[in-house]
Amino acid sequence: MMTTLGPEDGHVPGNMLAGLCSTSNTGEYHWVIYVCTVCFGPCVSRFSMFSKSSSPLHKTLENGYKFHAHNAMNTAVWRYHCGPWNALDSSACVALTKIGRLPQGKTWENVNDILKDIPMAVPEADRPVFGNRFTCLVWFRAAVRKLHAERYIGVTDIDQLEQSLRKHATAMEYRRLWGLDGSDPKPTIMAPSDYTY
Numbered sequence: 729m730m731t732t733l734g735p736e737d738g739h740v741p742g743n744m745l746a747g748l749c750s751t752s753n754t755g756e757y758h759w760v761i762y763v764c765t766v767c768f769g770p771c772v773s774r775f776s777m778f779s780k781s782s783s784p785l786h787k788t789l790e791n792g793y794k795f796h797a798h799n800a801m802n803t804a805v806w807r808y809h810c811g812p813w814n815a816l817d818s819s820a821c822v823a824l825t826k827i828g829r830l831p832q833g834k835t836w837e838n839v840n841d842i843l844k845d846i847p848m849a850v851p852e853a854d855r856p857v858f859g860n861r862f863t864c865l866v867w868f869r870a871a872v873r874k875l876h877a878e879r880y881i882g883v884t885d886i887d888q889l890e891q892s893l894r895k896h897a898t899a900m901e902y903r904r905l906w907g908l909d910g911s912d913p914k915p916t917i918m919a920p921s922d923y924t925y
Contacts, residue, residue: 738824738826738917739764739791739815739816739824739917740764741764741765741766742763742764742829742830743763743764743826743828743829743830744761744762744763744764744826744827744828744829744830744839744875744880744881745761745762745763745764745815745824745825745826745827746759746760746761746762746824746825746827746868746889746893747759747760747761747762747794747815747821747823747824747915748760748821748822748823748893748894748897749818749820749821749822750820750821750822750901754898754901754902754905755894755898755901757822757865757894757897758796758798758820758864759796759864759865759867759868760794760795760796760813760864760868761794761795761796761827761839761843761868761871761872761875762792762793762794762795762813762815762824763792763793763795763830763836763839764791764792764815765791765792765793765836766791766792791813791814791815791816792812792813792814792815792836793810793811793812793813793836793839793840794809794810794811794813794815795808795809795810795839795840795843795871796808796809796864796867796868797809797846797848797862797863797864797866797867797868798864805848806848806862806864806867807848808843808844808846808848808867810836810840810843810844815915816914816915817914818915819913821915822897822900822901822904822915822916823893823896823897823900823915823916823917823918824915824916824917824918825893825896825917825918825919825920825921826919826920826924827872827881827883827889827920827921827924828875828880828881828882828924830880831879831880834880839875839880842874842875842878842880843871843874843875846867846870846871846874847870848862848867849862850862850866851866851869851870851873853873854866854869854870865890869886869890872886872889873886881924882924882925883923883924883925884923884924884925885923886923888922888923889921889923889924892921892922892923893918893921896918897918900916900918
């Protein structure tokens with residue numbers, strides 16, 4: 729279940745969002761943590777979807793930073809990556825959901841300091857579900873736990889958070905597949921999860 733999207737819940741500088749990006753399999757996603765740093769043109773948080781801005785700045789500058797674990801075409805060693813990302817222009821990003829807000833005086837660089845040393849291995853807490861198979865979702869869950877421990881975000885149930893994010897992103901992905909979002913679909917900004925505070 730998701731709550732209502734409020735005026736400070738979307739693509740607003742300082743917000744921390746979960747980003748789910750499409751893969752070659754519908755319903756399976758690449759999971760990222762995203763920190764919004766700037767807002768151009770259509771980034772008005774009260775709207776649930778955003779169209780491409782006519783501003784040249786929107787097209788050339790990042791509007792935040794993404795944090796994730798990745799490997800090259802599922803064949804290489806998993807590595808941590810932090811870098812600028814224009815989430816609103818990403819054709820791969822299906823959905824963004826607010827999971828927290830940067831604490832007063834903190835920046836994306838502080839988030840990087842917290843996340844950069846997460847091991848590329850399955851934590852004991854996730855072994856019953858994932859066994860020894862490390863994925864970007866395993867990393868995402870570890871990142872959420874670490875950000876919760878550092879009081880950057882509050883999570884009441886990591887399993888329910890994952891399920892609700894996946895369910896809503898899958899609905900948005902099917903909208904894309906059925907052509908309901910036009911020829912140039914953009915990520916959907918979803919209301920915050922009921923499993924974060």
